[in-house]
Amino acid sequence: MLRRTAAALALAVALSACSLGEGEGQVSSDSLNVTNCWSGPFQLNPDFFAAVPYRRTLSIRVQRGGDTEEVSDGIVVLVDDIDKVRQSLDQPLRVALPPSIVPPGQPIVPDPNPAIIHLTLYLQRSCHAQNSVLYAIDGQMTFHDIFNGDPTETNASEMLTDAEFPDVIVADPREPQPVTSHIRGRFKFYFQRGQPAQPFP
DSSP: OHHHHHHHHHHHHHHSOEEEEOEEEEEEEEEEEETTTEEEEEEOOOOEEEEEEETTEEEEEEEESSSOGGGOEEEEEEESOHHHHHTTTTSEEEBOOOTTOOOTTOOOOOOSSOOSEEEEEEETTTTTTSOOEEEEEEEEEEEEEOOOSOTTOOOGGGSEEEEEEEEEEEEOTTSSSOOOEEEEEEEEEEOOEESOSSOOO
């Protein structure tokens, strides 16, 4: 289920008009643990910022380098409802797995107030020989601004995305005993409509 979700998200990025904008940000961890790949301090140092609006959702990619996700290190933040976030600017919002995604063998438990922010950390460049995708299972993210989702927008103040997350717990929930890590970060960039940010044949 998690693999299908990640693939669907990548497909959405491929098929949609994408923003590739200049920005600033950082993603780091004092002790990142990725099984058979990484154990220790981590600094992403991103220089690639992209956003894909789809209806009232927004996919945000913060990455080192402009290659495809399959050969890069970065994070993807999926916002389920742009309008709800815009109504909660400067307030911490919960970050977690989508309610329909649970570890194998675990029941789906109804959540009356599901998280509308989801985060995935991928180290496909640093750990290309291993499974290197970790999913946010708990934490908070605060948006100070978020792009309004209109690809034809011309007002700069409506195209800004500015967010920070002081502590998000990530893990691979498919593992029998998931190893957790804490990451923190921030990103700030303006939406710029253009060609798809990822090259595809």
